[in-house]
Structure formats: C-alpha cells, structure tokens
Amino acid sequence: MILPSVLDPFFAIARSDPDRPAVVDNGVTVGYGQLARWAGAVADLVAVRGTAGAPPVAVHVHHSVRDIAAVLGVLAAGRGYVPVADGPEGHADRALRALGCRELVATAETGRLPAVDRVLRPHWGPSRAPLREAGQPVRAQDPAYVLFTSGSTGAPRAAAVPHRALHAVLPHLIRRYGAGPGTVALNFHRLDGDTSLEEILPALLTGGLVVLDEDGEADLDRVLTDNEVTLVNLPVDYWHLYTGHLLDTGRALPRSLETVVIGGEAVRADMLERWRRLGADDVVLLNTYGSTETALVTHSAVLAGPGAPADFPDGVPIGRPLPSVRQAVAPGADDPDGPGELLVAGPQLATGYVDDPVRTAARFTGTGPDDTDRWYRTGDLVTEGADGALVFHGRIDHQVKIRGHRVDLLDVEEAVGRLPGVAAVAAAAHTKGDHTVLLAFVVPTPGASGRGTAQESAAALRERLSAAVPGPLVPDRIVAVPALLHTRTGKVDRAATRDRYL
Known part of the structure; x- marks a missing residue:
C-alpha cells in the first residue's frame, strides 16, 4: 500500500504561511518556511526511497532545530531514520554497522562522526530555495524510524517502526493533546527516543510552535513561563519530582499550561494525590502508555483536570486504547482471574527487531497483512476496570520471589512512596548469599533528614x-540516595540505581 507523506500538512503550512514561527531554539526563532527549506535540503541529499529493506539514514542528534529539520527531511524523502547521539566511543559505529547504515546527516560543524559511506552536510544558513509541495509517498510497511529499546528489561534491540504506524497514531494524538495553531510544545525529550516525536509532530502538523531550551530539565519553571508553553510531555518520575518542587516552594503551575502529558512508567496513587494538591483543576493531566514496539502511544487516560473522573476505585489507569489499537488480556496461568499480560495489535506495531528473527518471533505473534493478525506481547500485567480502562499491575519481569512470596517491585515502591519524607523511590532485587532480598533506594524530600543522618532517616522509614x-513487601534495606538513575528515555533504571549505590 502506498501512503502520502505524513508531513504533507507541515509543507502546506510552510507554503501558505512561511513566516509563521515553527521552532524556537534557545531563543532563536525559525519559521515554517525556513524549516521546510532545511528539510527539503536534507531530502535532496538523501537517496530517495528505493528497494524494500533499504537501511535507515543516521541522524547525528544534538537536541537542536537542525535535528528536527534532519528528521523531517529524511521522512520527506520517503526513508527511515535512526538517531545517534554522542556516547561511549565506538558504540554508534557498532550500532550503524549492525543496521547497515551508509548515510548520516551531520547536524553540527564539529565533533566526531560515526564511520559511514556518505556524510551529508546540508546548508544550514538562510535559504530562499523553492518550497516543496509535499513529501515523497511511502510504502506503508517501510520503516519510518529505527530505535533501540531502552534495555531496562533486557539487551537493547533495534525496533523498526513503519510509516503506517505514524499515519495511524498521529491524528489521535493531535486530538488528545489538543494540538493546533495556538499550541506551544516543549521539546523536552531528545530525538534518540520516540517521545520526542509526540512533542514535535502534533505541533508542526497543525501550525503550532516547538520550543527547545537547554535549561528545560534544570529550570523547567522558567522555561515553561518564559516561552508560554501550553503542552509539555514529561517522564513520570520527573513529573513527580517537579510536583514535589512546586509543593515545597509554594509555587503554582505556569498559567500558560493547558495539557501535561506523562508516561514511561506507572503512576502511583500517591503521585496523583500530590498533583491534586497543586489545585491545577484547569490543566489536563493525561497519562499515556505505549512502547517503542507500538509507536508512541497505544492507551491514554485523563487523570486530573477537565474531563477527569473524581476518583479511580480500581487503581490509577493507563487508559483505554486509541481507535487504531486492538487489545487483549491473556489470563495468568497461576491466577486466571488476576492480572494478565496485555497484547496489542493494529497498524501501529513495529515490523519487528532488525535482523533478529528469534526475538521478533518471541514478542510478535501471528501473521497477516497490515498487522491485522499480529500481536505484540507487552510483558505488562493489567486488569480491566469497571469503566473499561486498563490498570497496570507491573511487569512480568518485575516480579520476584521473596521468602517464597511473589512480590511486585511496583507494590513495594507504592508502599514506600506513601511514607512522609520520600520524594522518589526505586525498588530492586538483590542476591544475598543463597537468597533474594528486596532493596529500596529513596530520594528524601528537602529537610527530611534534618534531625539525623540520611541513613538514620532511612532506617526510620523501614520501621x-x-x-x-x-513482611514480604518490607525491603531488607532502605538506602537514602541523592538521585535515581534513569534510562535515556527517562524511565527509572532500577538495576543501574542498585549497582551505583550498593
């Protein structure tokens, strides 16, 4: 099946209103016309869509407007991209060799680049080149992008997400995020994670503005206020810490905010309770669920603000599926009436893991054209609430046996997170002799250890x-730490936190 480019609305806006601001990159404004010309220059350099199975084009990302233009250009050429960022020496080279990449778009004048056959260097200065009418039509099944999974639940794998997935999900995200000409969206996440596409594409396909600011993580309040941001997408752990910061300082959310999207991991009830104490009743708090293998978002739920239920008696939901998504819950072998594994199907599925048929077969089951009969095994345990929304109950691989009892790490984190003086928590299993024990790593709230040492306070928490x-939910030790470690996509990395502080 041949599809039009998903970027056609962007190019239409660029032609009709070229001076309209598209991106503000650390105070520098780039209009739709200039951004479209840069994207066109990248598309002209990239070999256009060829035979099926063409390798992705690498984009060397630095969290700048050039990254955005490079990704738009590759997509406009009908190709797929793979983002590569600076990291351990040789890591990017090995990744690109494994994917067979031969082209790389350089987005900076200096710095070491991975070894490829062709380094593409677009002209990043002002341009009056003709604007494209549209992007290149694409085959529905061809990759739009290839991303490495975070590796937080095993070895990282390169998942190939097809163009049809973007066509399926973006219209629904635009509606759920309320994206439009008045949207000002913060590009908080870097382009080596797919959440960045949730921040960039809904805004640019509807005439909105995307904001990049190098202080976005360190000084979020200022960045949101100064740029009058209306839409922000935050990892759950960062959102939780930001909520605590606002409560501790007595500050309110910036007045411009209309929608706060959160995702990446489970929202605990205590987190939601703290958010509600802010009194931000006019701000939509939207919980989203999805994975790299299922293209951005598959489920969503309004947790607070306009349209939110008064409470959630069945637990904080991950939501209902988008219209493009089908779901099934596989009953558990030990408890058929308890939580079961969530399976999803539909055009949003990745085509699989690149050159890894064994892992692809293990996680993607069934066959069929356009993924109608293919299902992705998420590894997440869920139940369906009375209102039809799914409630998350942890991952299959987050369950551990403690003294003969099956314990979910999320249950431990929820219990510890409710204790006063805890700003953030991560639970992990640890082998101690012949036994598995629980550990909990807590970030104290400011002043929580004022009457003693941090570890004395941690011992009091355990008591x-x-x-x-x-008893099985009580960690063998609670360790006070300055911060939790995270994966590159913003999820709490429990194993890395344990290894850092033990």
Whole structure:
C-alpha cells in the first residue's frame, strides 16, 4: 500500500504561511518556511526511497532545530531514520554497522562522526530555495524510524517502526493533546527516543510552535513561563519530582499550561494525590502508555483536570486504547482471574527487531497483512476496570520471589512512596548469599533528614513501613540516595540505581 507523506500538512503550512514561527531554539526563532527549506535540503541529499529493506539514514542528534529539520527531511524523502547521539566511543559505529547504515546527516560543524559511506552536510544558513509541495509517498510497511529499546528489561534491540504506524497514531494524538495553531510544545525529550516525536509532530502538523531550551530539565519553571508553553510531555518520575518542587516552594503551575502529558512508567496513587494538591483543576493531566514496539502511544487516560473522573476505585489507569489499537488480556496461568499480560495489535506495531528473527518471533505473534493478525506481547500485567480502562499491575519481569512470596517491585515502591519524607523511590532485587532480598533506594524530600543522618532517616522509614504492610513487601534495606538513575528515555533504571549505590 502506498501512503502520502505524513508531513504533507507541515509543507502546506510552510507554503501558505512561511513566516509563521515553527521552532524556537534557545531563543532563536525559525519559521515554517525556513524549516521546510532545511528539510527539503536534507531530502535532496538523501537517496530517495528505493528497494524494500533499504537501511535507515543516521541522524547525528544534538537536541537542536537542525535535528528536527534532519528528521523531517529524511521522512520527506520517503526513508527511515535512526538517531545517534554522542556516547561511549565506538558504540554508534557498532550500532550503524549492525543496521547497515551508509548515510548520516551531520547536524553540527564539529565533533566526531560515526564511520559511514556518505556524510551529508546540508546548508544550514538562510535559504530562499523553492518550497516543496509535499513529501515523497511511502510504502506503508517501510520503516519510518529505527530505535533501540531502552534495555531496562533486557539487551537493547533495534525496533523498526513503519510509516503506517505514524499515519495511524498521529491524528489521535493531535486530538488528545489538543494540538493546533495556538499550541506551544516543549521539546523536552531528545530525538534518540520516540517521545520526542509526540512533542514535535502534533505541533508542526497543525501550525503550532516547538520550543527547545537547554535549561528545560534544570529550570523547567522558567522555561515553561518564559516561552508560554501550553503542552509539555514529561517522564513520570520527573513529573513527580517537579510536583514535589512546586509543593515545597509554594509555587503554582505556569498559567500558560493547558495539557501535561506523562508516561514511561506507572503512576502511583500517591503521585496523583500530590498533583491534586497543586489545585491545577484547569490543566489536563493525561497519562499515556505505549512502547517503542507500538509507536508512541497505544492507551491514554485523563487523570486530573477537565474531563477527569473524581476518583479511580480500581487503581490509577493507563487508559483505554486509541481507535487504531486492538487489545487483549491473556489470563495468568497461576491466577486466571488476576492480572494478565496485555497484547496489542493494529497498524501501529513495529515490523519487528532488525535482523533478529528469534526475538521478533518471541514478542510478535501471528501473521497477516497490515498487522491485522499480529500481536505484540507487552510483558505488562493489567486488569480491566469497571469503566473499561486498563490498570497496570507491573511487569512480568518485575516480579520476584521473596521468602517464597511473589512480590511486585511496583507494590513495594507504592508502599514506600506513601511514607512522609520520600520524594522518589526505586525498588530492586538483590542476591544475598543463597537468597533474594528486596532493596529500596529513596530520594528524601528537602529537610527530611534534618534531625539525623540520611541513613538514620532511612532506617526510620523501614520501621514505619514494617508496621503498615505485610513482611514480604518490607525491603531488607532502605538506602537514602541523592538521585535515581534513569534510562535515556527517562524511565527509572532500577538495576543501574542498585549497582551505583550498593
């Protein structure tokens, strides 16, 4: 099946209103016309869509407007891209060799580049080149992008996401995010993760503005306020810490904010309770769920603000599926009436893991044209609430046996997170002799350890927890730490946190 380019609305806006601001990159404004010309220059350099199975084009990303233009250009050429960022020496070279990449778009004048056959260097200065009418039509099944999974639940794998997936999901995200000409979206995530596409494409396909600011993570309040941001997408852990910062300082959310999107991991009830204490009743808090293998977002739920239920008696939901998504819950072998593994199907599925048929077969089941009969096994355990929304109950690989009891790390984190003085928590299993024990790493709230050392306060937390929850949920040790470690996509990395602080 041949599809039009997903970028055609962007090029239409660039032609009709070329001076309209498209991106503000650390104070420098780039209009739709200039951004479209840069994207066109990249597309002209990239070999246009060829035979099926053509390798992706690498984009060397630095979190700048050039990254955005490079990705738009590759997509406009009907090709797929793979982002590569600076990292350990040789890592990017090995990744690109494994994918067979032969072309790379350089987005900076200096710096070491991975070894490829062709380094493409577009002219990044002002341009009056003719604007494209549209992007190159694409085959629905061809890759739009290839991303490496975070590796937080095993070895990273290169998932290829087809063009049809973007066509399926973007119209629904535009509606759910309320994207339009008045949208000002913060590009918080770097382009080596797919959440960045949720921030960039809904805005640029509807005439909105994308903001990049190098202080976005360190000084979010200022960045949101100064740029009058209306839409922000945050990892759950960062959102939770930001909520705590606002409560501790007595500050309110910036007045411009209309929608706060969160995702990447489970939202605990205590996190939602703290958010509601901000009194931001006019701001939509939208929880989203998805994975690299299922293209951006498959489920969403309004947790607070306009349109949100008063409470969630079945637990904080990950939501209902988008119209393009089909879902099934496979009953658990041990408890058919308890949580089961979530399976999803539809055009949003990745085509699989590049050159890894064994892992592809293990996670993608069934066959069929356009993925109608293919299902992706998420590895996530869910139940369906009375209102039809799914409630997350942890991952299959986050369950551990403690003294003969099956314990989910999320249950431990929820119990610890409710204790006063805890800003953030990560639970992990640890082998101690012949036994597996639980550990919890907590980031104290400011001033929480004012009457003693951090570890004395951690010991007091464990004592309080022992009086409140069953024994198997009580960690063998609670360790106070300055910060939790995260994967590159913003998820809490439990194993890395454990290894850092033990």
